[in-house]
Amino acid sequence: MDSLKFPESFAWGASTAAYQIEGGWDADGKGLNIWDTFTHQGGDRVFKNQTGDVACGSYTLWEEDLKCIKQLGLTHYRFSLSWSRLLPDGTTGFINQKGVDYYNKLINNLLAMNVTPLVTLYHFDMPQALEDQGGWKSEKTAEVFEQYAKFCYATFGDRVKLWITINEPYIVAKLGHETGLFAPGIKEPGIGPYRAAHNMIKAHAKAWHAYNTLFKKKQKGHVSIALDSDWAVPLDPKSMDDKEACDRYLQFRLHWFANPIFIDGDYPAVMKSEISRKSKEEGLVTSRLPEFTDEEKSLIKGTADFFCLNYYTSRKVKPLSIKSSGPSFDSDMGAEGIKDPEWPESGVEWLAVVPWGLRRLLAHIKDTFGDPDIYITENGFAQSEPPVLQDKHRWGYFQETLSEVLKAIKQDGVKLKGYFAWSLLDNFEWNSGYSVRFGLFHVDFNQPNLPRTPYFSAIEYAKVVKGNELIYN
Ligand code: GAL
DSSP: OGGGBOOTTOEEEEEOOHHHHOOOTTGGGOOOBHHHHHHHTOTTSSGGGOOSSSTTOHHHHHHHHHHHHHHHTOSEEEEEOOHHHHSTTSSTTSOOHHHHHHHHHHHHHHHHTTOEEEEEEESSOOBHHHHTTTGGGSTHHHHHHHHHHHHHHHHHTTTOOEEEEEEOHHHHHHHHHTSOOSTTOOOOTTTHHHHHHHHHHHHHHHHHHHIIIIIHHHHOOEEEEEEEOOEEEESSTTOHHHHHHHHHHHIIIIIHHHIIIIIISSOOHHHHHHHHHHHHHTTOSSOSSOOOOHHHHHHHTTOOSSEEEEOOOEEEEEEOOSOOSSOOHHHHHTEEEEOOTTSOBOSSTTOBOOHHHHHHHHHHHHHHTTSOOEEEEEOOOOEESSOOSOOHHHHHHHHHHHHHHHHHHHTTOOOEEEEEEEOSBOOOOGGGTTSEEOOSEEEOTTSTTOOEEEOHHHHHHHHHHHHTBOOOO
């Protein structure tokens, strides 16, 4: 049964994000961030106007989280730092020591348990003070982010060796600045997402260089960015239009960020040509897609020490059928993704379960971005309300996915170094609030002490981690 074994020293992890689990939204001097503001505005931005004010209470109950990690036997744990907990107004002008103490406790206790931390600097929670000055739409934020990154390396980098600068810049750009479904709720279709992405890419590159020049020699760590993508196949594999739409779908999602960072410092050719053509048609003198200078391109190119992929689902793609009246990201892309009705749906509408899509996406990354070391930094399946502890169905999806992961390693030669399940705990799932449960551990949000209980999936995942092999009962 050797074929079900994972490579030696494979990283087994679970992931979380600060706003989704910590609570303590105004505890001990934490500054406001955009999700505090967004959720407090009400107006049904979030399911039942729920907030992350308390969430899983991990700011005080972090030892309970460590027990969960221990029970799973994880080798790695991925979490994010709350920028405004550390630097209340986003700048190093004032450092909140209580925030520093909190993450020090967490990191030191993880290391004492022999668990390697993988730390994300930015997981959707811009300090409100910086948002008030333009947030990701402002170029200045890239510089402030660099200062924040340096502060984190200097403060925690003696112990943290794996860093992610920004989680899912695509989601930040599209949901935060195009549709406004996520904080900061900006609705600037066809403009906002490109500006935000431009500054996030620059911010990432600056943070990578800061590490490389100032810290790497001494701290010997690695820095990357976490990119999310669906896998995409043409709706009709024989249709040229569908094939081209499918290519654009991947270029406008994964390649939007991966091309600049992993290939040549610049956006994909099809994004540049399509957005510039449409901008001209709209009577604009410059493209809505900003341009990088040559200097910026060389600064951006090659700024990732490994590839972090967040994968959840796949789509069948065809040309866009409904055109929007004004400019929009979707009409620039000119493609739409459809769920095959045969694909099972996990507890949330967008998440069609397509394990083979992950294998294909991994092979695509290997072939296109220079065969990098890859970590799957998020993958998971939700349950809707009411969740069941005996989630055998869901564990079946994990098993199928891990089996595709093994094929990617063994048959396709992908240099896959680790797998992180999303998520350690049921948590605040952004605009779905607590109605969608991605946890390996159930959290009872109705009890004041927020007890954590393992799902069947957690018990089975622990067996896989322990044996470093896929187990079928
Ligand atoms: C990702 C995000 C996570 C989590 C997950 C499940 O986009 O990084 O924070 O919410 O999706 O939807």
